[in-house]
Amino acid sequence: MAIELKAASLNHLDLWLASGAQRMDPPRVICADGVGVVADSADPRWKSGDEVVVYPVACCWDCEYCRSGEQVKCEHFGILGEHVDGTACELLHVPGQNVYAKPARLAWHEAAAFPLTFLTAWRMLVTRARLRRGETMLVVGAGAGVATAAMVIGRQLGARVLATSRSPAKRAKAEALGAEATFESAGFAKSVRQFCGGVDVVFEHVGPATIDESMKSLRKGGRLVFCGATSGPKAELNLPRIFFNHLDLLGSTMGNAAEFEQVLSALDQGMRPLVDSSFPLAQVSDALRYLDGGEQFGKVVLDLDS
Incomplete structure (x- = not known):
């Protein structure tokens, strides 16, 4: 057609x-x-x-x-x-x-x-990371289209939303969008853990520049879900940190037609x-x-x- x-x-x-x-x-x-x-x-x-x-x-x-x-x-x-x-x-x-x-x-x-960003973020948070009401999620690199979509979806699902950015202006905008707290991108894991003891889910799209801080921000049993690698295709991982803390690393891209229909339904319910x-x-x-x-x-x- x-x-x-x-x-x-x-x-x-x-x-x-x-x-x-x-x-x-x-x-x-x-x-x-x-x-x-x-x-x-x-x-x-x-x-x-x-x-x-x-x-x-x-x-x-x-x-x-x-x-x-x-x-x-x-x-x-x-x-x-x-x-x-x-x-x-x-x-x-x-x-x-x-x-x-x-x-x-x-x-x-x-x-x-x-379409692309909300579909991608929805599959990441709902299908792959199984984000639940009351859990705490951290969105890395606030400001990108997929990151703002993640914040909107996280709030829609009833999660506590935190975010990082190197830009004070973007951190302020993230808070206006509903982020409970925001953190400077450099070395954010320490600040995140001081704030809440670690998060249940980290939403990643930056890659090697932030992946280690993202892993350190998770509490035991936490899930890191990622859809991109804008800072490069290869990252070094601390494997003991992953298996000692029972962490999940979840790759994701785009979404199925049924997930697109779920996004449309959420938009009809007020998500914007x-x-x-x-x-x-x-x-x-x-x-x-x-x-x-x-x-x-x-x-x-x-x-x-x-």
């Missing part, structure tokens, strides 16, 4: 693609997140003019994993904008299974700001994505430079509505 896109949003992945750090076969239309109106559909569930949001996963929809609802395990699994063309365009063609009704309470820019700024599509280079500067708090959105 064809979707006339109204807005898309950038992720750190787009920086890697634009810089050549992430290998792909060019040319490639970037961006995973997209929202718009149906322009043409052979799927009877949708008609022209319906407001929709795109599930940002590419898969075959027909293998044993896809049929059982485990799209992330599909042999042809990919992410829009990385493995196939993405949403930074005026017209997008996707299978009908990738299309869901846009949450009515969200404006176009807000609806473009949630955070938009930092927006740029017209013609200024996508400026938007990428702004994202690369690391000053954003929330998502950087591209305005596609001509």
Whole structure:
């Protein structure tokens, strides 16, 4: 089916693609997140003019994993904008299974700001880390889109939310978003343990620059869940710390269609994505430079509505 896109949003992945750090076969239309109106559909569930949001996963929809609802395990699994063309365009063609009704309470820019980051953070916290009401979670690197999503989801689930950032301004924004306490990024484990004795869950996306402090922030039996490695692909681990303290290390990426539906339900119940700024599509280079500067708090959105 064809979707006339109204807005898309950038992720750190787009920086890697634009810089050549992430290998792909060019040319490639970037961006995973997209929202718009149906322009043409052979799927009877949708008609022209319906407001929709795109599930940002590419898969075959027909293998044993896809049929059982485990799209992330599909042999042809990919992410829009990385493995196939993405949403930074005026017209997008996707299978009908990738299309869901846009949450009515969200404006176009807000609806473009949630798919990849909220889906990723939801699977990390709900499915993989099994975060429960009353537990304490630490979000490393507050300000990134996936980190702000994690804070919003953590609050929605009834957890105590803590966060780290090297930026005093971002720490203040994290507290305004609901973080109970925030900590300077350098050597944060000591401060975290002094504050609460250690956390149940650490939400990681930075990698080797913070992984050791994240491990030291966990209490016995704690879980570290991670989806990225923006500071590099390889990290050194203190193995005795892991097995003596019964810690879990949980990798995660993206999410299944059922998890995307859970995110949509939570948005209908009041959860809201955070938009930092927006740029017209013609200024996508400026938007990428702004994202690369690391000053954003929330998502950087591209305005596609001509």
